[in-house]
Amino acid sequence: MYNFKFSTLTKGSTVFHAVRRRILLGEIPSGSPLVEQSLGREFNCSQGTVREALLRLQEDGLVERRGYRGTIVARTYVTEAIQMAKIRIGLEVEGIRQAALSFTTKDLENVENMLDKMEKAMAGGDQYAVSELDRLIHMTIFRASNLKALESILMRCTLHMHLFTFGSQETKDLRMSPTEAHKPIMQALAAQNPDQAAEAMRDHITQVIELWAPPLKSALD
Template sequence: MAVESFTSMTVSDVTPRRTSKRSHALFEALEKEIVLGTLKPEQALTEMDLAQRFECSQGTVREALMRLNEEGLVNRLPNRGTTVAPCHADDARALLHVRREVECSYLDRVVARADAMLERDLHDRLNAMRNAARDGDEYRLSVFDRAFHRRLFEAADLPLVAPILTRCLIHNHRFKILNAQPNRELEATAERHVPILDALAERDVETLRELLSHHIATIVDFGPDLSNTGESA
């Protein structure tokens, strides 16, 4: 399938800003390094070292680390400092099941509220995934992949539940990237979303639920199987 190149969507278009620009930029940089494994699980981090490395104040570092702590990507403990969060299969499996419960249980609400804007937004995110895959940028692909699923769930209008999905998504993707086989088919990862869009366009709740459930269970097709069902895509 040809890669769409017209989308102008960038990472910042789908990443919410809740802090200052500098701390947000640092948060994004550190999130990328944690997800890709540049910063290793359980590696110690210090505000002073990060401030020197990124040429910013320790206050900016502290703000970014606090947000990473909220996302579960670092652990900040009194008198013990900050470390990169571990990345264990048991945690990933549990979050995978939570994610499937959250995303698949409320699709009747999603379909009831689906409109042309939702479909357009999802297609934009799919095209951004295709472009990232074409560029061989697995991290950017994961950003838009997560944005696709957040936007789909947004239609359920359950804002108190959405942060739970956000945490599941980041940790599922981190585990997948850290444990995946090299030279993965990134374009296949993007195209896995097409059947979901087709079922949404048909407003077929049951097919959408089946497809999405399988999609989530096989998120690690190219790495360890966390589904406990033996499914494969």
């Protein structure tokens, strides 16, 4: 009993997240092969389960599947990253504009909570948790815009930018506080002011790009 509903990690999900984590941390460099059978052995599951995870990673743009010639970690190029950034800005700015109107106190609390966790993760030096929480916050806000079909595109762009950033430069440890960085956004959401929220979001993303991916900055007129 106790229908605890810690449902829910299917095994495929576990593999998906584990491999995703490795890729995003750069533990498996771009272009490296991902072999279904050996991953299956490593995670104690069948090849088919790994295959499902790889298909989902492909959906996120993190791997390239090339039929009988194997699966590799996706590669990134600056020209592509620029377009990804443009799409991301367009989506998040328009998204928060919609979201601002329907954002509830509960939603705000929810995001505050994530920001707290993010602070702690940063204090603890858990780089991966930090970036995951950041994505979670942005996706949570975007979700409130009710543009479900766009979520996967947004996620793809965000992940591509992450991959590009980590692939092209070393990690910087100096970062401003997440709470501080997201404050204007939170204020605009609390005020339910769409224009203010849109501007805050645009500024925020632009700042992040400036800090983490200078090569992209110049392309964003």
